[in-house]
Amino acid sequence: MDFEEIYSLYSPQIFRVCMGYINDREQAKDLTQETFISVWKNLSTFRNQSKISTWIFRIATNNCLRALERAKRVMITELPFHLPDEPHEETQEEKLTFLYNCIAELEETERIIISLVLEDLPQAEIAAIVGLTTVNTRVKIHRIKEKLAIKFKYHGQFE
Amino acid sequence: MDNLNDLKAIWQTANTTDLPKSAEMLRLVKKFRNQRLLKKILMIVLAILLLAVMVFVMFIYRSAMLTTRIGEVLFIITCIILVVTNSRSLKRFIDLKDCSNKEFIEFLEQTRRNQVYFYTRTQFIALCFCSLGLVLYPYEFVHIKLTWFIGTYTFVLLYLGVIWLIVRPRVFKKEARKLNETLERLEKISNQIK
Numbered sequence A: 001m002d003f004e005e006i007y008s009l010y011s012p013q014i015f016r017v018c019m020g021y022i023n024d025r026e027q028a029k030d031l032t033q034e035t036f037i038s039v040w041k042n043l044s045t046f047r048n049q050s051k052i053s054t055w056i057f058r059i060a061t062n063n064c065l066r067a068l069e070r071a072k073r074v075m076i077t078e079l080p081f082h083l084p085d086e087p088h089e090e091t092q093e094e095k096l097t098f099l100y101n102c103i104a105e106l107e108e109t110e111r112i113i114i115s116l117v118l119e120d121l122p123q124a125e126i127a128a129i130v131g132l133t134t135v136n137t138r139v140k141i142h143r144i145k146e147k148l149a150i151k152f153k154y155h156g157q158f159e
Numbered sequence B: 001m002d003n004l005n006d007l008k009a010i011w012q013t014a015n016t017t018d019l020p021k022s023a024e025m026l027r028l029v030k031k032f033r034n035q036r037l038l039k040k041i042l043m044i045v046l047a048i049l050l051l052a053v054m055v056f057v058m059f060i061y062r063s064a065m066l067t068t069r070i071g072e073v074l075f076i077i078t079c080i081i082l083v084v085t086n087s088r089s090l091k092r093f094i095d096l097k098d099c100s101n102k103e104f105i106e107f108l109e110q111t112r113r114n115q116v117y118f119y120t121r122t123q124f125i126a127l128c129f130c131s132l133g134l135v136l137y138p139y140e141f142v143h144i145k146l147t148w149f150i151g152t153y154t155f156v157l158l159y160l161g162v163i164w165l166i167v168r169p170r171v172f173k174k175e176a177r178k179l180n181e182t183l184e185r186l187e188k189i190s191n192q193i194k
Helices: A003-022 A025-045 A052-069 A092-104 A108-118 A123-130 A134-155 B004-011 B022-031 B035-060 B066-095 B101-136 B146-192
Strands: none
Touching (some): A003 A052, A003 A092, A025 A052, A025 B022, A052 B101, A052 B146, A092 A134, A092 B004, A108 A123, A108 A134, A108 B004, A108 B146, A123 A134, A123 B101, B035 B066, B101 B146
């Protein structure tokens, strides 16, 4: 697989994961770019010891973690609407912003794990990316889902 | 509306159309030079150059006084300290290839601890050697004339005073605060992966 193929295949996924972690479009784009700079530089030395997707997600999430040295804290964006007195049908964009805000309230590794879950990665792969055991990862995912469910119920946004 | 499949459906609606196209990204990455490591590489190259110049001077110009010889040796030691420290640090970054978040956080923690050690110990020792070298080295050339002696040593002592009493404490305080904050954050994340 050459660089351009890898980029076309993985860049949307990497961008969404970075967005889930950092909750800022421009920073997420920068992190995506940094990820692919690392991929390009190290592609020739990649030895297939892990799946290529695991390798790329590791680079991306490690870049996200490193971003903590630059960014003070993750943004919690104001919802782009005032809650009306009467319930209305939320747009996809509003739902997505709400989801990002809920994720932004989680801890750093939880943000990474849930972003990978939402990207539909198998639990074993998520475990390999984060560096946890599969059992531990399963427990973490369960807890994160519970936390998100509480947030969603509390806000009652999408019932 | 809050089950995982619904969330996945919302998650997938993120707009990714404005990401650079693959050909554009390829152009971008090819232009990229490793900025992060550039400073270290530059420091190593400069220290090696200075080291080479000092060794060359030592052999070409046979100084008569012991103070000059000691000054030269102190400069050489300073250069060696800089080359070794930066090369070790560079090697750690180059060796870091495919690693999990857990390993990466451990790597960052170790890097920051090394930096703290560098600022508190290594840099202090290197600066001591360099300062002493700077005081001893010019003596042979300026001791003949009083005006040269006073002029040179006023400049050297002023320069060292600024470095030791103003620049170093300020940089140290700023760096120490930044490093401690980063270490605290890294520790927090590290505890999440345990």
